[in-house]
Amino acid sequence: MSEQHEPYILILGGEFPLRERVLAGALRAGNGLRVFTLAKARTSNTIKFFDGFIAGDVSDPEGVLSAVLLFEREHGARPAAVIPMNDFTVRSALEVSRHYGLNYNSAETVNRCRDKYLMKQVLAGAGLPVPxxxxxxxxxxxxxxxxxxxxxxxxxxxxxxxxxxxxxxxxxxxxxxxxxxxxxxxxxxxxxxxxxxxxxxxxxYISSRNEVSVEVFNQGDVHRVIAVTDKYLGPEPYFVETGHSVPSVHSDNEKLRDVAERACEALGIRYGIAHFEARITEAGEVRIIEVGARTGGDAIMDLVERSYGINPYQLHVASYLGIPVNLPEKLPSRGLAAISFLKAQEGVIAHVKSPKELPEIVVNMQITAKPLDVSEKPLSWRAREGSVEFFWKGREPEQRFSDHLRFAQRLSQEIFSVRQPGG
The missing domain is CATH 3.30.1490.20 (ATP-grasp fold, A domain)
Structure with missing residues (x-):
């Protein structure tokens, strides 16, 4: 009689902030399978919500495989699917999936989606619009x-x-x-x-402030757009994302949707949600920025779920498990969902004061900074001090929408007191 191993779903990067809803999606897709994660240490607030924890560095493919094999020897459990949650986990998920013969995008596809130069070569070769x-x-x-x-x-x-x-x-x-x-x-x-x-x-350089992301569901030869997100950026010369909103004012742009689906096909993405980013010029031309073979971050999946009532993480996990997914032709929007990021003035944070009350449109707030932290110049996502998520029931997307950005700016001024170094 062959040895039996208990299957489980392994989420790589699921303990990262603003990706917590992967737990709900994985539990629904897994139909009773236990859900594990892997991280360097047990200090993450979200690890306790998983069914199990494996110690390792999600960015180290060989190290992740070694940790999973050790876990199998000690506990008699094997992954039924390995789910990547960000760019730094896709190669590790590939390594484990390849060892166990699990569903996963090919090594060629993973490398194309990680290396922005190879990616652009493939997209240009397929006749897709890249700068x-x-x-x-x-x-x-x-x-x-x-x-x-x-x-x-x-x-x-x-x-x-x-x-x-x-x-x-x-x-x-x-x-x-x-x-x-x-x-x-x-x-x-x-x-x-x-x-x-x-x-x-x-x-x-693509001269346009109309920047969007497109979440594409992939299952074999099927590539299907499920949502379009409007992206909000800080001042150039940097490209720091200050917020997002779903649906986008470009949600019905058939050219955009077609290019996003064709890009996934050209790159060979066959499993899970892909995160496509582009700019739309004043002339209406779509210019591709990049495509990731993983879900979008910054709680974009949560915004999609609030607006459309469908958890993209559930689709993501189901695809890797090989469970057929039938999406409706049209996903009607329930309202406008948005997120904006808290940003203190540059300097040393002296005090953090949580607001006593928040309006009902605020559905979640996370303050990640604490006193004595240094608030840095916003050059990337690493300079944030928290986030605020919103939902306006029945509201339609709007050109030049900025309610969420202004609210977060006011809230940041109320929450954080900052002094200059040495002051």
Whole structure:
């Protein structure tokens, strides 16, 4: 008689902030399977809600596989599916899935979606609308490409996320300082995500403030848009996301939806939710920024769930489990869902004062900063001090919508008292 192993769902990156609803989605999709996560330590507030915990670094594929194999030897349990929740987990999920023969996107697809240069090559080869792009390692290579493209350009690391190291450069004279800052931003992570620190991509700047993300459900040859999100950015030359709202004013843009689905097909994404980002020019042209073979972060999945009544994480997990999913032709919106991020003034946070009351439109608030924390210049997601989530029942999306941004700005001023270093 063959040895029996208890199956479980392994979520990689599920303990990260603003991804907590993956637990509800996994429990629904798994139909009774236990749900485990993997993290470096037991200090995350969300780990206790999982059925089990495996110690490891989600960014280390070989280390994750070793930890899962050790867990199997000690507990007699094997994963039935390994679910990636962000860019830094997709290769680790691939390593474990390949060992156990589980459903997963191919290594070729994973590498294409992690490396922004390879990604753009594939998309351009499929005739999809991408800005001009090129790979570089040195300042001289960057200067040569910038002369070819013309200014302005955008430089970014090839394998990072969350706007880290992404900088707009408007003049040739500024290329050296921008490149220096990009390199410094990457090195400031201290190798935390095990990504290369010496490879970059430069792209033609897309002149538009209409930036969106598109969540695409993938199951085999089926690629289906389930939601479009409006994205709100801080001041250039950086591209820090200050908020999101669902539905988007571009939700019915058939060209956008078609490009997003074709991009997933071209990259070979066959499992789970993919996170597609693009800008839409004033002329109505769609220009692809990037595509991730994983769910979107920043609680975008929660916004989709509030607006449409469907948990994208459930679809994500079901796809990897091989459970057929039948989506309705149209997902009617229940209202407008949004998130905005709390940001203190730059300096040392002296006091944190939680508001006594919040209006009913606020459905969740998280304050992540504490006294003596340093509030940094907002160069990436790492400089946030918390988040506020909203829902307006029955409200339609609006051009130039900013209620959530203004509310979070006022709330930040009330919550955080800041002093200058040495003050």
């Amino acid at each position: 001009r792009f090129g790979a570089f390692r040195t300042l001289d290579e960057l200067k040569e490409l910038a002369r070819e493209f013309g200014m302005p350009v955008v430089i970014k690391p090839r394998e990072l996320a969350g706007s880290v190291g992404v900088i707009k450069v408007t003049s040739f004279d500024a290329l050296a300082s921008a490149f220096e800052q990009c390199v410094a931003d990457v090195k400031a992570l201290n190798g935390a995500y095990m990504t290369p620190e010496d490879v970059f991509v430069v792209e033609e």
